[in-house]
Amino acid sequence: MRFVVPFSSSLPQRPQLLNFLPIARKSCVISVLSSGSAEARLSHEGPTSRSVPVSIRNLTVSSIYVADLRRRQSLLSTIKPVDAALTPRAARTRTALVCAARALFETKGYLDTNVGDIALRARVAHGTFYTYFSSKEEIFSEVAHELTTDFQRIAADEPPLAPGASLRARIERANRGYLHAYEQLAPMMAVLEQVATFNPRLAEIRRSARRSRVDRGTAAMRRWRDRGLIDAAVDPVYAASALGSMVDRSAYVWLVLGESYELERAVQQLTLLYCNALGIVE
Numbered sequence: 001m002r003f004v005v006p007f008s009s010s011l012p013q014r015p016q017l018l019n020f021l022p023i024a025r026k027s028c029v030i031s032v033l034s035s036g037s038a039e040a041r042l043s044h045e046g047p048t049s050r051s052v053p054v055s056i057r058n059l060t061v062s063s064i065y066v067a068d069l070r071r072r073q074s075l076l077s078t079i080k081p082v083d084a085a086l087t088p089r090a091a092r093t094r095t096a097l098v099c100a101a102r103a104l105f106e107t108k109g110y111l112d113t114n115v116g117d118i119a120l121r122a123r124v125a126h127g128t129f130y131t132y133f134s135s136k137e138e139i140f141s142e143v144a145h146e147l148t149t150d151f152q153r154i155a156a157d158e159p160p161l162a163p164g165a166s167l168r169a170r171i172e173r174a175n176r177g178y179l180h181a182y183e184q185l186a187p188m189m190a191v192l193e194q195v196a197t198f199n200p201r202l203a204e205i206r207r208s209a210r211r212s213r214v215d216r217g218t219a220a221m222r223r224w225r226d227r228g229l230i231d232a233a234v235d236p237v238y239a240a241s242a243l244g245s246m247v248d249r250s251a252y253v254w255l256v257l258g259e260s261y262e263l264e265r266a267v268q269q270l271t272l273l274y275c276n277a278l279g280i281v282e
Helices: 069-076 086-108 113-124 126-132 136-156 168-193 200-226 236-255 264-280
Strands: 002-005 016-024 024-030 037-044 050-055 060-061 080-082
Touching: 037 264, 086 113, 086 126, 086 136, 086 168, 113 126, 113 136, 136 200, 168 200, 168 236, 168 264, 200 236, 236 264
Parallel strands: none
Antiparallel strands: 002 060, 002 080, 016 024, 024 037, 037 050
16 A cells, blocks of 8 residues: 655644665655755665655655654645555455454544554554554444445335335335344444544545435425426425435434434434425325
8 A cells, every 4th residue: 555645834834754664674854954855865774875856746655654742643644555465464454454443433432542442453563554554543434335335225224115005115124224224223323423423534425425315305305396296386496405304313212312202203203203294204
């Protein structure tokens, strides 16, 4: 895995050192100067042997470690992965890290999980983590995207309806699928909700998943309105947002906060409220 470090004016305005982990018995130290220039020093298991200028706008490295621990997070947050084919062994290591991170986030939460925990659970060296991910935030982002994919797959995996099924039946199936998915993934959904309150970048993953659901609901309601199946006064955008929030927040209260509920009755009542709000009478 390679990384491109896009240095910009957002970096601290004083010299910083980026120490790159040994690669093929060599190491590379990049000094980022306040003037905006940079210098690479290449060495072999000993004193620095030579220095060469580098482009700080497109610096490609194999892995990265920030010497100044207090500034590690701010610097690593600027690193973006470059697509590169992984060897089978590297792919297994990366998968092990993601699986370990997900298990720890589910049990300990985001704030109480650290990179050392993830590396230990994945049975790799601490530095190996940074070969594949730049930070805890980056690996959480991958876990969250994986969570979204799992959620959509489970929600869609409900028994198919008979041809010509009523609109109410289709809404009921969608609501049941949503609660089933939330039920299976509740621990990670709780963590995603937590992280979205204090991390803008990760909050965008939560918003994106919601937008996808609201967009699908909006498109469906437009079709229903055009066919005269729902109240003509209904605004599809607001209705999809409000009714989607009703289902999502109910799932959170029941499955994360632990309020008592019974699945089938919950599905029936959510569907009743949904259909009444849209003016569906069947």
